[in-house]
Amino acid sequence: MxxxxxxxxxxxxxxxxxxxxxxxxxxxxxxxxxxxxxxxxxxxxxxxxxxxxxxxxxxxxxxxxxxxxxxxxxxxxxxxxxxVMDHNTEGSFMLGLSPLFGACFFGDLLPGFAAAYPNIHIEIVEDGANRIDEKVARGEVDLGVSLNTDRLTAAVEKRHFTTQRNVALLHESHPLAERDSITVADLRNESFAIFNHNFILHRQIVEACHAAGFRPRFALLTSQWDFMVELVSKNHAVSILPKPVLEKQSHPHVKCIPLTDSMKYWDIVLTWNKEKYMPRSCRLFLDYISRNLPPDDL
Incomplete structure (x- = not known):
């Protein structure tokens, strides 16, 4: 029957x-x-x-x-x-998100989506953007948040999320602290406190240093941006971080100087494996984010 x-x-x-x-x-x-x-x-x-x-x-x-x-x-x-895709839609999906992106941009996005779609569960996989890229390529997460690089594989689709400025972090007494802007080359004699190898920003900083003609010295490699700010505040290192991070972790003795070379911008994208099925719950989240993008800082 x-x-x-x-x-x-x-x-x-x-x-x-x-x-x-x-x-x-x-x-x-x-x-x-x-x-x-x-x-x-x-x-x-x-x-x-x-x-x-x-x-x-x-x-x-x-x-x-x-x-x-x-x-x-x-x-x-x-x-x-x-x-029908309405507010009663149920489902779940996996979101690959670094703690850095989460702290800067998703503090309002996630609660806002949860209020609009209370029956959708998001399982967040936290890791550096390098590893998030790998998980997206292997289909281990449905959606990732990453930096826009030429290393994304052909199977990975991407969509613009936001573009933000990078800044150099210097102690207030540093000779460059009063400059309106600097380049990576200006930091050739400094010790760096930056993200570790799990983060795409680590590779970008190292490549920018090499392009400027020097090999960077490291005072600290970490996954904690507050640790980097702390070293800079004690005048033990300099750092390069996205400007939105400093809005979350400011320090009175740390000056933020805009960069004007290849490290000027931080271009963030949403990524997914186009060969993998995307759950409807994830598509709803992607549409929600597209309607609530953080403003670019250009």
């Missing part, structure tokens, strides 16, 4: 005639008759009897009609649940 058989059976019961039911369903009468006959054979009961040129339900037919109405209600609701 399937949905089509039940639909045919209910049409005959409601019309009281095979010919009228066939006309309502836009099928031939023999097709309808055969379908109902097969249903009776499958169930081993008689569903209709003829009286005054009408098809009337037997006791077994009445019981099937009552059950069929409930089944069709459930079926229609299931179809609607699949088609």
């Amino acid at each position: 399937d949905i089509k058989q039940l639909n045919y059976f209910m049409a005959v019961a409601q019309a009281g005639s095979f010919s009228k039911a066939a006309e309502n369903l836009t099928v031939s009468q023999p097709t309808l008759s055969v379908a109902v006959k097969k249903l009776e054979e499958e169930l081993g009961v008689r569903l209709f009897y003829s009286f005054n040129r009408e098809q009337r339900l037997t006791d077994e037919g009445l019981r099937l009609m009552n059950g069929a109405r409930r089944l069709m209600d459930v079926y229609q609701q299931t179809v609607e649940d699949v088609r």
Whole structure:
């Protein structure tokens, strides 16, 4: 017994005639008759009897009609649940997010989405952007937040999220602290406190130093930006961080100087593996973010 058989059976019961039911369903009468006959054979009961040129339900037919109405209600609701994307949508997906991006941009986005879609659960996988890229490429997360680089694989789709400025962090007494702007080359004689190898920003800083003609010396490699700020505040190192980080972790003895070379901007993208199925819950989140992007700082 399937949905089509039940639909045919209910049409005959409601019309009281095979010919009228066939006309309502836009099928031939023999097709309808055969379908109902097969249903009776499958169930081993008689569903209709003829009286005054009408098809009337037997006791077994009445019981099937009552059950069929409930089944069709459930079926229609299931179809609607699949088609309609509303605030009652349920589901879950995995979001790859570094603590840095989370602290800077998702403090309002995640609660806002949860309020709009309370039945969707987001499982956050926290790691550096390098590893998030790897997880996206392997299909281990549904959506990632990363830096825009030429190392993203062909299987990875990306969408702009925000562009922010990078700044050099210097102690207030540093000779460069009063400059309006500096370049990475100006920092060639400094010791750096920067993110460790799990972060794309680490690679970008090192490559920028090499492009400027020097190999950087490291006072600290860490995943904690507050640790970097602390070293700079004690005049033990310099650092390069995105400007939004300093809005979360400012220090009175640390000056933030804009960079003007290849490290000028921090271009953040949303990434996903286009060869992997994206759950509807994740698509809703992607659409929500696209409507609530943080402003670019250009």
